[in-house]
Amino acid sequence: MTATAGIDQAIDLIRKSSRIVALSGAGISTEAGIPDFRGPEGIWENPDLLDQMSSSGFNRNPAGFYQASIRLFETIARAKPTLAHQLLVRLEKLGKMVAVVTQNIDGLHHAAGSTRVHELHGTLRTGHCTKCGNAQEMSRFYSEIESGRLKVPLCLSCNAPIKPDIVLFEDLLPADAWDASVAAVERCDLLLVFGSSLVVYPAAELPMIALSGGAQLGIVNLGGTSYDGVAAVAVRAKLGEFAQAAFDAFGLE
Numbered sequence: 001m002t003a004t005a006g007i008d009q010a011i012d013l014i015r016k017s018s019r020i021v022a023l024s025g026a027g028i029s030t031e032a033g034i035p036d037f038r039g040p041e042g043i044w045e046n047p048d049l050l051d052q053m054s055s056s057g058f059n060r061n062p063a064g065f066y067q068a069s070i071r072l073f074e075t076i077a078r079a080k081p082t083l084a085h086q087l088l089v090r091l092e093k094l095g096k097m098v099a100v101v102t103q104n105i106d107g108l109h110h111a112a113g114s115t116r117v118h119e120l121h122g123t124l125r126t127g128h129c130t131k132c133g134n135a136q137e138m139s140r141f142y143s144e145i146e147s148g149r150l151k152v153p154l155c156l157s158c159n160a161p162i163k164p165d166i167v168l169f170e171d172l173l174p175a176d177a178w179d180a181s182v183a184a185v186e187r188c189d190l191l192l193v194f195g196s197s198l199v200v201y202p203a204a205e206l207p208m209i210a211l212s213g214g215a216q217l218g219i220v221n222l223g224g225t226s227y228d229g230v231a232a233v234a235v236r237a238k239l240g241e242f243a244q245a246a247f248d249a250f251g252l253e
């Protein structure tokens, strides 16, 4: 199947579905300038970075954690939603998209305007004091850290380090986001995977849950996934190209 035929088939699947859940991953945000974690310089190939970005790494050395991740955090803080994020908003407005489940920590689904978003790995837009739990908006800290004026954001009330609200390696997923995602996926008629390699668990269980409930699976991803063989359609295309084709097909501005 050519990429164009696959795109048409995936759009047709969206047209025929009425209770769609999207499952997004890092690939939906690469066209916003946020790198995914793959490739020789990606985090998965760097054990030191993995250690620094773990929960125990943060507790041991919060300054090292911020230093290791600040370039990514600043890039994310400045990024704007892509056409694919906007497509999911339009599908919600058309009454088709019942929920967006995301593995991303970039907050771009909220920024685009999706209203039912389950962030399985949290968000780095906000943070909490590790001692008293005070909530904080994080973006001002990231620019201060990147410019070298700050090493670790500290709580104004108790002076303890502030941690972004993201799920670090070794952390458990937020139970409410996971439970809501499973409930949405169990009731959907189409699970639309956008930009995920589907190798990170437990998020990668969601396509199996959807299929067990009788839903169809549609995948738009540049690389292959282990679910391609059981999907109704698996398109190897850039999400920007796919989203533009869907905007055109549905007559959206």
Ligand code: NAD
Residues within 6 Å of the ligand: 024, 025, 026, 027, 028, 029, 030, 031, 034, 035, 036, 037, 038, 103, 104, 105, 106, 107, 121, 194, 195, 196, 197, 198, 199, 200, 220, 221, 222, 223, 224, 237, 238, 239, 240
């Ligand atoms: P992944 O890095 O494992 O896979 C991304 C997939 O997207 C790849 O298969 C790649 O081929 C595909 N892709 C890249 N650009 C694309 C494009 N323009 N169009 C279509 N497909 C494209 O990502 P994952 O499955 O989300 O798992 C990685 C973990 O890393 C997640 O837990 C996530 O939280 C985290 N992460 C998040 C961000 C973010 O918030 N934007 C960025 C990097 C990593």
